Amino acid sequence: MSQDASPLFQPFTLGDLVLPNRIVMAPLTRNRATPGTVAANALTAAYYKQRAAAGLIISEGTQVSPQGQGYLNTPGLYSPEQIAGWKTVTDTLHAAGGRIFAQIWHVGRVSHSSLLNGGVPVAPSAIPAKTKTYVADGFADVTPPRALETAEIPGVVAEYAQAAANALKAGFDGVEIHGANGYLIDQFLKDGANQRTDGYGGSPENRVRFGLEVVDAILKVFPKTRLGIRLSPVSPANDTVTSDPAQVFGLFVSELSKRGIAFIHVIEGATGGPRDNVAFDWAAIRKAFSGAYIANNGYTRDLAIDAVSAGRADLVAFGRPFIANPDLVERLRTGAPLNELDRATLYGGGEKGYTDYPTLDAA
Template structure:
């Protein structure tokens, strides 16, 4: 155990009061039903992890026909809102806090997942990979360029989802602008080759993100809104010619928003792009900075103690350890996750990881 466990100290992210700085990162687990409705499995899963300072839900569809997985949740229908109400109620009954991550899959949306509808993106450039569909593994399709007259519909979809999130009882929302989905593809120049007001300069490429952010903040107030970005991550065939410069731009621009937090992914899943985006963000962003990607407990605590970060979001460790906070507190061994069950239906590998015995907690 570390002698100064600052991760267990409380923090205010905007107006969201947290009991600790150990956040649960968004983790797509594909356990909603075929109508993208959260059910009892998801209620238990999130409630079991309520000791996290803040739960950030998995990527959640803001509108119809923007699915990039099988059975990920949405928040655009009454039934979906009702399902999420059960989740938030269960988390709150255990003293937890939870925000929903609002998301549009963009070019990662395959027609087989979306009633035959071609996906949209800033430019007609396909992901160089395959995707699991109800009809088997298929290559990603080339998206159509999102026309200017359809952009207001996208913004309105995010805004309505934010309204629905309030109805569902969430404590706030996180805007998903990372990992090669719609908003991220507008931001990075490897996927945005437009020549209109949404392409070219960083100001233009970030325009849609900030128009969506403005719409969401109208609903929630800036102090209950966070944003997640991944300037280095090559997942979904993403590249940017200047990820550090993009981070600097976002840091300056986001500072004016006084958001609850900025959730920054520090590295590249694919191991190709390198750069120190955390330092740039810390130096130029005036607000709460959440670190993410591959942090151990010790590294996370040191980063917060040294004021490099304000909190850290843990992903995979929360999959196998619903009581991750208690395990960190007691210096207990962590359960090992089973990747074979990350996206499979049912409770196996989702709600069946063992908790610490009470005797272990007492003796620690």
Template sequence: MTATSSPLFRPLQLGPLNLPSRIVMAPMTRARSSQPGDVPNALMAQYYAQRASAGLIVTEASQVSRQGQGYSFTPGIYSDAQVEGWRRVTEAVHAEGGRIVLQLWHVGRMSHASFHADGLPVAPSAIAPQAQVWVAGDDGVGRMVDSPVPRALSVPDIAAVVGDFRRAAANAMRAGFDGVEIHGANGYLIDQFLRTTSNQRTDAYTGATLEGRTRFALEVAAAVASEAGAERTGMRLAPFITQRGMDCPEIIPTILHLARQLDATGLAYLHLVEADWADAPQIPESFRAALRQAYQGRLIVAGGYDATRASQVLSDGFADLVAFGRPFIANPDLPRRLAHGLPLAAFDPKALFGGAAQGYSDYAPYEAVAEATA
């Protein structure tokens, strides 16, 4: 299949954005922000600008508050310095003709004592995630450490977190982003409310009912859309993720109920994270069809796609865009490589989190690599 015939390379309207292709750069935590303050920097601006040929860039997750942080060196979007740092990124991407949205993040219980004055992350219920997060010690070296038992959020606490998302969305637009994506996936705070395994509340946000489980997600979506505009707002969801104590028997009807409610709000897109480990379950077509029926906006899928699988899911009508994560790390010109069948470079897994330019912004486009090895 050539670039001219593959649906990957057909333009698409996403709200007010004219995308030249269906190729999305997926959000990936890279932990390169400047310290102190978790401030986006010139290195990050270079990294994203190098990948501006994507139809759309979704940035790494950016915490909406200090409370929302769970990993070292991840950028925030709650201080003026962070806003100015992100403005440098958006200006660099726009100068290269790209489009970029900021992913808004609160990790909930997927955190560590070092990020909290009282040593306690927050969550819907006081249940540990049975998971680890990446934390840098006093020596500056990052290590995977256990997440503690969190503190259950009170109803006023929940309202405050919704307010944090609202302010973060306003800050993102002030920083020049083309839109925002709410991180509702992968076992983080919104996902924790959506699942009976992590939400054992008995109040209005109860895990016992569809309405209770989805209430927080809908409140966050409304707050974010009030600042960014629904037409510039998306949400990422992960119904088939089971790690981190998130294996919930009610998650599929919950996701479909949430999708119907988000459709009514006019949200621009949903971003579906598919399990991408070796023995992960296949996404049944029945679910894909049900999601299409529940939600009429644009759908992005992500999870170990190559050009062939991406073209197929688009041709089948189960998605409008496909997000590529790790292939974008070592291949800043990924759309061109996919279009022309050029070989993909491998990334250095040791350089994923933290560090400087090595394994981050020092990957070259195909022509430069070919010349260097000729």
């Protein structure tokens, strides 16, 4: 079989959506939403349109509420202006033949008071994260959080459900819940960030409760065939770790499988770092889930072809390679060299480093 005939480049049915290939554009925070309204805009639409050949695009993290924002000029999905902004993006992308899921996001303790009108971030427990966020003056230490009151939690769950309903209004093909990388759901899952003594802390059964309540609330307003979740069982991203990843994530994935959602999107290893930072049985997680498995973290062309051909993954997500290579699918298909990433333009700014990377046909 030629590399070009690899299953990586063949169609795949995800839930009830037929994808032309198994290459996923991972969510990538770029901090270019319109200041003030933090809405997606015409430049956002141009960026995603350039990458329409991906089998599936998962949008940049999109906060479910003002309290859920953790970085400067990241988009939301809770106001009419934001819904309209994203509708421009989805209409533009669909006209170009693409498919896009909204990644809905609450950062929890990974935020800064300057982004919260002087307020304090919320978290499962009042444990500061040893990490930084991006604010008007550049990168800064996060603001220490306060613990969510038990009575507040249903309101936060409802914000996720409303954001999912808004994603439908905005024309998205589906939703990915951000449950990874040390943000709110991941904070509840991992005992390094969750020291609660109520029904949301302690045992694995208690720590998975918040995430499952989010999923269940969304499923009341949203089709399960168009819903997935991103997970990072052993990533220490944003200073969020756990003593029992196999137990808590084994349980969580098993419960997700019972609900029949379309996919789990799994960061294997440390986010953007070593794939073997902690010993973990990825095959067990895949086996525990009845839907599609999207593999992520450090995949090259050859690794992706091998993983899909061997059945270790159904789809493979690529992150930063998609930033510098809007035509990444074609480059992977043909084995063409990749453009070099301009790291100075990753966050904030305008067209430079966003919509001006060359394609093969422009070279």
